[in-house]
Amino acid sequence: MHATSDRFKSNARERLDDAGLQANLRRFGGGFAERRREAVGRVDDFEALRDRAAAIRTEVLENLDHWLLAFEAAAQARGTRVHWAETGADANRIVLEIARAAGVQRVVKSKSMVSEESGLNEVLESAGLTVTETDLGEYILQLAGEPPSHIIAPAIHKSRDEVSALFAEHHHTPPTRDIPVLCEQAREQLRPRFLAADMGISGGNFLIAETGSVAIVTNEGNGRMVTTLPRVHVAITGIEKVLPSLDDLAAVLRVLPRSATGQDITNYVSVLTGTRDPGASDGPQENHVVLVDNGRARLLGSALHEALRCIRCGACMNHCPVYQNIGGHAYGWVYPGPIGAILTPAYLGLENALDLPQASTLCAACEVVCPVRIPLPELMRVLREESFSRGLRPWHERLSIRLWRWLALPPRLYGVASGVAVRMLRALAGRDGLLHRLPGLDGWTEGRDMPAPQGRTFREQWRQRARRPS
Amino acid sequence: MSDARARILARMSQGLGRPCPDTVARVQREDAPMARQVVHHVADFIARAHALQSTTDRVADMAAVPAAVARYLRTAHLPLQGVMWPQFADLDWVAQGLALEMRAPQSDDRTGVTGCFCAIAETGTLLLHSGVGLSAAASLLPETHVAVVPVARIVTRMEQAFALLRSEVGSVPRALNFISGPSRTADIEQTIVIGAHGPRRVHLIVVDG
């Protein structure tokens, strides 16, 4: 996918000014958080489930190479062909070669964020293959020619009217405001494509080292169609997705759907191993797994190591006040929200996503909900530090941080300066005691008033109290 | 290509600061905590299946299954047509006026009657696996999926389903499909719609004997 993460500020500005998008974000944004809260409320001890999931993911990463090799050996023993791709472009080339060798014409896809990283669809289409996205949200976006704006609800930024207009244009059906009717239309359009496809491409939520299986978590049933009906199945996924055993899958599944959509479990969990059972009536005859690095391996052992625990539930963006206001597209690449603010600079280079780790108040709502306890604000802080020490921040920002340091380190100077600042702020306040404007900080005061300091500074009060025995 | 593999592995062991170990001992832990305790297998399974929008019926023995299927389809005004897994061939379907064929489904078959490997009380979930006579498409293509669930096959938690697989089947079959209610989507305006690409209805016939 073509990245615009280097233009975050203008991207965000545009989205804030887009009245239609703002209305959609307001209307559909809150549902996830509420459903998660309800799901957590039905659980005996959700914190214990999170502890277990985090412990398992931590344990895997410590020996990720070992578990990947174990996965590979077990998968190969079942006839799965395992491919390794260093970059997204390599992954695309591998999938295209598989398609060519198998004489594939028609491809159906279920959701895969890794294939969004690599821009797989474009590559397959320009090679003359027909590619159909079958997840309803992804299908809508394929018709619209847009990237996803959320990792589990890709079309969350679209209203029913926008979907209806797209369907009317492409399906030649009358427009409707009835959501079940729209879903029905998509079902009718896509059913024949499932049946006619030669190749199914899926992502992989988890790789199971014990059995060499790919585990896929879906609700619509398209993931099952794509991996059951076509004669070739290719799963494309990141190298960090391994779990040692099936029992680990059971444990991690107790937090994933609850954190994502607030479901106790998704409608379908498919654990897929090798090719068609001898004599069975369905299942692919040829089965491939493409393991994609694309920047992941070099995070191991780095200050951002813990981000690799991510199980892509989307909870961090669903609870992020910044994401809620600008939507996913503003982040400019595949992964939006707090986890995107870490993964995008980590995978594409900090210089290509400089403002992403800054796009947070560090309120820590994300860390509070992350099912595998990734310290997201801390990782953003690591990236902020790196961008400063590498001299990537603009000169005025670096200068003001230097100035602050000069001012804050000597206690006496700081005391005097804060005393002056407090009095100046008081002078700037309106008669109502509120600050409506701050020179040079218009961006900040444009949308909010701030109460002006009323008394003396803390240090002045402290000194006074120390003199007066109580 | 194998170069790519070597380079990725080298990056990983470099980052982790040690050569890749041949064997790794697992951290020993107690059984993973469950989301919710199961007090009564059957009752909890049924209650949680209902919460997933599955419907249920309960019958005394396998001989009563065809009548239960017919009753369900007639009450819901559904066509009495479809496919079934061959394990139910010996039951008397004709007496109930049901035209169920023992074959893999076409896209326009209306009902798929399947068994299950086991069922999980913790979440109200079915586990079906692939194999000869166990068409995976039968629980996917028809708009109505009817599954027969013997009470003796209801386990507490997913880990027990895996243990049962290891002891009864050995290696994992090509597909394990955990099914928790009819297919659904919430991709348009976060509105939940039942019946996306898979079945619109999942009906469970719980069999005591």
Ligand code: SF4
């Ligand atoms: S970082 Fe945590 S909350 Fe965010 S998507 Fe990943 S697992 Fe979910």
